[in-house]
Amino acid sequence: MKLATDRRRLLMGGAMLGIAGLGQALYPRRYTQPISSSQFEALFPHQMGEWSYAAASGLVLPPQDQLSKMLYEQLMTRVYTQDGSDDSDAIMLLAAYSSQQEGRLQVHRPEVCYPAAGFTINSSRDVTVAIGDGKSIPARFLVTQRGPRIENVLYWTRVGNDFPLRWAEQRIDMAIDNLHGFVPDGLLGRVSMISPDSDNALVTLDGFFRSMLGALKPPGRKMLIGDR
Template sequence: MSTDLPKLGRPSRRDLLIGGAMAATAGLSWARAPRHRIASIAPGGLEKVVPLKIGPWHYEPASGIVLPPPDALAKLLYDQQISRSYVADNELPIMLVAAYGSSQGGALQVHRPEICYPASGFRLTDTRLHPLTVRPGDALPARFFTATSDTRTEQVLYWTRIGDVLPTSWTQQRLAIMRNNLVGEIPDGLLLRVSTIHTDEAYATRALERFCRDLLADAGRDGRRKLVGPAYA
């Protein structure tokens, strides 16, 4: 029995064409892969962006308000997170959660509260678009829902920022990331959520709106750019 190894012939013209096309595709994919990361908040900077005093409210570390526990997914998605409670005379107490991810893409992108609340045992109303007037004639595209558990009813207002835009759905969020990727950029992302425990939706909503307007006013122009992007700064 012969033990000679088969001799390798010269590649055919077809092999060369296919190989060349594959190499060109790989090179084009490498060349167009997004590399420029846009991180608007430096490491450790999120705590400084959100003021400790917001309008009549002030940060109260021992307020007794039960803040939502951090979840494992959030630790993977975000570089920075803060959870605070704010209190004021003659105002409802407000819970604030802000989460920032310096790199948005694929599965690693800001996850919306409609996911984490049910995972914590809450029943949610339909989430609806809730334009938040930040100045005359200018409304920020926030969203609102009511979350109910066996122990409390929580009114929730939030927005997300991807790069310079404020998407109001998963689809808009993914499109915002894709648009940045097409020009070679990796956008950052931020979720800002405020909530209060109260059964009267209208009354609670007005308090949340006042808090958000005061937050954006007290954050200053640079802080507003980081929280809501340049269009609302």
């Protein structure tokens, strides 16, 4: 009897070890290593076609609470002006990055941070932006307003090699990557400008995006648009 009991315990223990080992093998692992602030900023040149770096501030940012500090490993803000133009046509660039997207590290979308900063979202629609070779990625275009200031916002989110437009899509993309055994990295890219003419602003923002892609080296392009 004792021999049979010992055998059952041995079999149960082996099974539990096997399950634990399988769980460990299937546990999603990071596949992108963290990047330093200097490395991250070096991906984005100060000259992008006809656009030149002008300043590092003046952008709408998430409220500075404890949660927002946990959202990203890197957060870069810059203002670019077109050569020969005045500051009224400035483009504001924001790039927020995390080397691993988990449940608590959600991309902080402009639909959240702009209202938190006192803006009203007048309109929001899906658009696409060209990335060359006849390819494009999905993005969103928002028209926001706070008092007389009308800020037009073009943004996209990258989770691994996917471009979710909505929070639910983002969660699905993360879950699929987890099932394949890895934790994806994530980036929010945002370009915006102040203008009462939203149609013209979208054309200008799209042109800046293409100039930016043309100026980036391969690591910078991969940061913005993944392996597309």
